[in-house]
Amino acid sequence: MSGLSELTITEARDGLAKGTFSARDLVAAFIAAVEQTRPLNAFITETPEKALEMAAASDARRRAGEAGALEGIPLAVKDLFCTRDVPTTAGSHILDGFKPPYESTVTENLWRAGAVLLGKTNMDEFAMGSSNTSSYYGPVENPWRRPGDNRPLVPGGSSGGSAAAVAARCAPGAIGTDTGGSIRQPAAFTGIVGMKPTYGRCSRWGVVAFASSLDQAGPLTRTVRDTAIMLGAMAGHDPKDSTSVNRPVPDYEAALTGDVRGLKVGIPRQYRVDGMPGEIETLWQRGVEWLKAAGAEPVEVSLPHTKYALPAYYIVAPAEASSNLARYDGVRYGLRVPGATPTEMYEATRGEGFGDEVKRRVLIGTYVLSAGYYDAYYNQARKVRSLILRDFTEAFESVDVLLTPTAPSTAFAIGEKMDDPIAMYLNDVFTVPANLAGLPGISVPAALADDGLPLGLQVVGRAFDEETMLRVADVLEGAAEFAAEPAFVAGRGEAP
Amino acid sequence: MAVDKATVASIAKLAHIRVADARREALADELSNILGWIEQLSELDTSAVEPMTSVVAMRPPLRADAVSDGDRRDDVLRNAPEAMHGYFVVPKVVE
Numbered sequence: 001m002s003g004l005s006e007l008t009i010t011e012a013r014d015g016l017a018k019g020t021f022s023a024r025d026l027v028a029a030f031i032a033a034v035e036q037t038r039p040l041n042a043f044i045t046e047t048p049e050k051a052l053e054m055a056a057a058s059d060a061r062r063r064a065g066e067a068g069a070l071e072g073i074p075l076a077v078k079d080l081f082c083t084r085d086v087p088t089t090a091g092s093h094i095l096d097g098f099k100p101p102y103e104s105t106v107t108e109n110l111w112r113a114g115a116v117l118l119g120k121t122n123m124d125e126f127a128m129g130s131s132n133t134s135s136y137y138g139p140v141e142n143p144w145r146r147p148g149d150n151r152p153l154v155p156g157g158s159s160g161g162s163a164a165a166v167a168a169r170c171a172p173g174a175i176g177t178d179t180g181g182s183i184r185q186p187a188a189f190t191g192i193v194g195m196k197p198t199y200g201r202c203s204r205w206g207v208v209a210f211a212s213s214l215d216q217a218g219p220l221t222r223t224v225r226d227t228a229i230m231l232g233a234m235a236g237h238d239p240k241d242s243t244s245v246n247r248p249v250p251d252y253e254a255a256l257t258g259d260v261r262g263l264k265v266g267i268p269r270q271y272r273v274d275g276m277p278g279e280i281e282t283l284w285q286r287g288v289e290w291l292k293a294a295g296a297e298p299v300e301v302s303l304p305h306t307k308y309a310l311p312a313y314y315i316v317a318p319a320e321a322s323s324n325l326a327r328y329d330g331v332r333y334g335l336r337v338p339g340a341t342p343t344e345m346y347e348a349t350r351g352e353g354f355g356d357e358v359k360r361r362v363l364i365g366t367y368v369l370s371a372g373y374y375d376a377y378y379n380q381a382r383k384v385r386s387l388i389l390r391d392f393t394e395a396f397e398s399v400d401v402l403l404t405p406t407a408p409s410t411a412f413a414i415g416e417k418m419d420d421p422i423a424m425y426l427n428d429v430f431t432v433p434a435n436l437a438g439l440p441g442i443s444v445p446a447a448l449a450d451d452g453l454p455l456g457l458q459v460v461g462r463a464f465d466e467e468t469m470l471r472v473a474d475v476l477e478g479a480a481e482f483a484a485e486p487a488f489v490a491g492r493g494e495a496p
Numbered sequence: 497m498a499v500d501k502a503t504v505a506s507i508a509k510l511a512h513i514r515v516a517d518a519r520r521e522a523l524a525d526e527l528s529n530i531l532g533w534i535e536q537l538s539e540l541d542t543s544a545v546e547p548m549t550s551v552v553a554m555r556p557p558l559r560a561d562a563v564s565d566g567d568r569r570d571d572v573l574r575n576a577p578e579a580m581h582g583y584f585v586v587p588k589v590v591e
Contacts, residue, residue, distance in 0.1 A: 101571035200552045213551060242557055243550075311534045322511060329512070331584055336577035342586050343512070351514030359513055363504070363523070364530060366511040380537050382547030387540070389548065421526060422533050438551035463552065 004029035005491045009073055009172045009226035016062070016072045023062070023072030027055035027116050030074045033170035033490035034118055040141045040168060040488070042161040044079045045087050046119040054116040061114065069233050071114030076171035078162050079120040080127055081107050081217070082206040086117070090208040091125040091135040091158075094328045094353030096335040104206025105238045106175065106217045113233035118171050121161030125355045126325065127182055127210045130427035132160025133414060134357040142190055142411050143168040143486035147452040153411040156186030156427070162220050163190040170490040173221040173230055177207060179214045180313055181407075181431025184443040187220055188406035188456030191445040191484060193227050193477070194220045195470075196431075198463045199438035200245040201231075203238030211320035212243075214313075214435045224444065224474040228252035231466065247464060255467035256474040261295030263472065266399030270306035271430060273408060280405050280455060283447050287403055287457045290479035291472065299399050303391040308384050309433040310425060315368050315381035316436070321358075322365025328353060360421065389437040396462050401472050404430050406443040406456035430458060440466045442473045445482040454484065499527045 004026050007015065015021055031048045051074060058072040082088050082100035089095045103111075111117075124134040131154040132140040142155040143164055155164040159176025163186035166174050176183040178196035187194025195218045202217040209215065219230035232253065237246040267288060272281065288298045330336035330349030337352045339345030354362065368377035395402065408429055417423045434441040440463070443456040457476060461469030501520045504527065508515040515523060569582055578585040 098575055101568065101574065198552070200554070239557070239559065243552070243554075245552060245554060246557075305540075308537055308540060311537050314530065314534055315537070326512075330577060331586055332572070333575035334577070338587075340587060342589055345587055346512040347514040350512055351516075354513065359515070360523070360526060360530070362511050362513065363507050363527060366507045367499070367503075367527070367531070370507065370510065376538070377534070379547050380540075380542060382549075383542035383545040384537055384540060385548040385551075386545050387542070389551065421530060436551075 005033035006169050007172060008222050009229055010223065012073055012172055013229070017067070023055040023058040023116065024052065026072060027051050027074045030118055030171060036490045037165065037168045037170040040143060040164050041138050042122055042140050042164040042168070042170070043076070043119040044089055044091070044122050044137050044161070047086060047117050050086070051116050051118050058114050058116060068112065068114035069229060070110060072116065073114065073173065074116040074118045074171060075110060076118050076121045076162055076165045076174035077107060078123050078159050078174070078176045080123060080177055080208045081175065082208070083107055083117065083120065086120065088120065088208070089137070091123040091137060092353065092355070092358070093136040094335045094349065095333070098333045102206060105203035105240060106207065106234050109234055109236060115233070121165055121174060123161055124158035125358050126208065126321070127158040127177055127179055128321070128357050128361055129157040130181065130185055130424055131417070132157035133418065134355055136355060139414050140164050141414070143488040144190065144411060144453055145487040151413045154189065154414050156189035156411065158182040159220065160186050163187055163192060163194065166190070166192050166220050166222060167486050168488055168490050173219055173226055175217055175234065176220050177215055177217050178435065179211050179317060180435050181428035183218045183220060184431045184441055184456070184458060185407050185427055187443040188445070188454065189411040191454030191482065191486065192220055192222055193224055193442065193444055194218065195227050195231065195442035196434065196440060197231060197235065197466055198440045200243050201235050201464070201466070203236070203241040203244045205238055205240040209324040211317040212324060213320060214317060224470060224477045225253060225256060227442065228256060228470050250467055252467060252470055255471050257471060258475060258478070260291060260472055260475045263296045263401065263468070264299050264399040265291050265296045265472070266299055266301035266395050266402040268301050268303045268306065268395070268402055268404060270303050271404045273429060276408050279449055280408065283455055284403070284405050284457065287446060287476060290476060291403065294475050294479065296472070301395040301399055301402070303395060303433070305384065305387045305391050306433060309388055309436055310429055312381040312384040312388065313432045313436060314364070314425060315377050316385065318361040318365035319369050319378050320365070322362045322369065325358070325362055385436050388433055392437045392439060400468055402460040404458045404460065406430060406458040410449045410451055410453035410455060434460050439463055440469050442469055444473050444477050444480065446476070446480045447482065448484050499524050499531060
């Protein structure tokens with residue numbers, strides 16, 4: 001059946017419920033779409049046989065009247081989530097050959113809701129990056145191109161494979177992780193919706209750890225409604241993650257009432273950063289007008305410590321990474337490079353197994369945690385983090401959500417910004433603060449820039465109030481009427 | 497804080513990462529740049545601020561100190577680069 005691979009999750013769900021097509025039909029269409037998308041390098045591992053088995057089981061459940069919230073929906077999974085007996089690489093050479101004997105809680109939740117695994121998506125190594133160029137498995141190409149310019153562009157990162165897959169319509173939805181913007185920034189770069197839930201909303205158990213106090217799993221989809229559906233299936237308390245919160249999971253789809261009348265939308269003045277293109281400022285203003293026209297009230301707010309968020313992040317995240325990545329030593333799983341003594345083996349394995357960006361961050365983390373520097377760097381960053389959280393808490397006393405741009409630019413060409421780590425880090429200037437404060441954030445595609453590439457707007461919500469955030473995002477999406485499509489759409493022809 | 501080649505070598509040692517001598521100089525520059533940029537945090541007076549310990553206010557959950565999973569030796573060893581007789585194999589540690 002043709003055309004099935006262009007359906008959104010909502011459309012596919014409704015077609016399956018009506019019996020217009022089976023899960024097997026739907027999954028077969030997406031498996032073909034995944035094959036057509038190969039030139040983008042969005043997947044590290046495709047799992048077509050498993051997908052067909054899961055689809056058959058899904059059809060059987062539906063016949064038995066046991067359909068879950070995502071029954072029969074095929075999904076792409078970032079290769080950071082452990083999946084039982086399916087290779088899990090974290091985009092790194094050091095996890096060569098690793099097949100987890102267990103399943104992450106988030107993916108387990110998705111399968112329990114009836115979803116089907118299409119494959120594991122490419123990503124920046126250990127989720128460290130904003131361009132998906134640090135993967136051991138090679139860069140991912142964005143399905144978008146600048147008009148009249150065939151240079152391959154980055155999809156953003158680190159969940160770049162997940163974003164490219166959804167944008168290219170070879171998966172109706174995907175999951176990613178967001179430590180400093182790794183879901184929202186690639187969503188913006190590829191013209192799709194991406195959300196990071198409140199820290200603690202989704203279990204981190206079975207997700208390869210980067211920076212444990214910041215990491216959070218979330219969905220990437222083409223619509224806000226699809227994101228609401230996926231979040232409902234992913235979220236929930238998990239005793240195996242001590243930071244997972246024990247709170248009921250609301251019906252997120254029901255929160256999309258379309259009514260934002262009377263809501264106060266904070267516009268943080270510190271997000272007008274130097275060098276931000278005028279068109280991003282203009283789009284932001286247009287977003288404010290859209291919400292105003294829908295009956296919301298814009299309020300200027302101040303988040304005075306915003307400029308310190310990125311440098312604080314680049315202490316906290318590498319510090320936690322240096323500790324989390326200490327486990328990769330060549331003894332129990334993954335790559336081993338031989339050495340005459342255990343220490344030589346560790347050094348050789350880690351020297352060869354980690355890429356340049358991961359090494360840089362582990363070394364920075366080791367340095368800021370080392371004796372003599374711990375207070376000046378690590379403790380200072382934790383204090384700054386307290387100040388950033390306080391800024392948000394105070395702002396949320398007078399507003400319900402915040403509206404900002406998602407990223408300070410559109411997608412750039414593969415190879416650009418590669419020799420200057422700090423220029424790369426600046427991609428996350430608008431997304432990192434929500435991670436430091438644990439708040440939920442969502443990027444919604446809002447317009448095309450002058451270069452013909454998508455731009456996103458970000459809505460940040462109060463902790464555990466994803467519902468209001470999603471409601472505002474849904475209204476924003478309706479007003480933006482973003483209908484532009486990437487240069488490459490699976491199922492319509494050859495990849496560029 | 498500028499990092500020199502010798503500092504790179506010593507933190508690489510602490511991190512158990514082999515860094516080729518030829519790469520140390522460039523890495524020293526890269527790390528110095530990043531640390532120089534991070535340095536701006538010292539502008540802030542944080543003497544009255546408590547460092548953040550948890551981003552979401554919650555009591556750490558407690559559980560019984562009991563085995564909840566186990567008897568999975570072969571599952572665990574299946575991923576080992578080298579295993580023998582139910583053990584991980586490593587280079588000789590004690591002479």
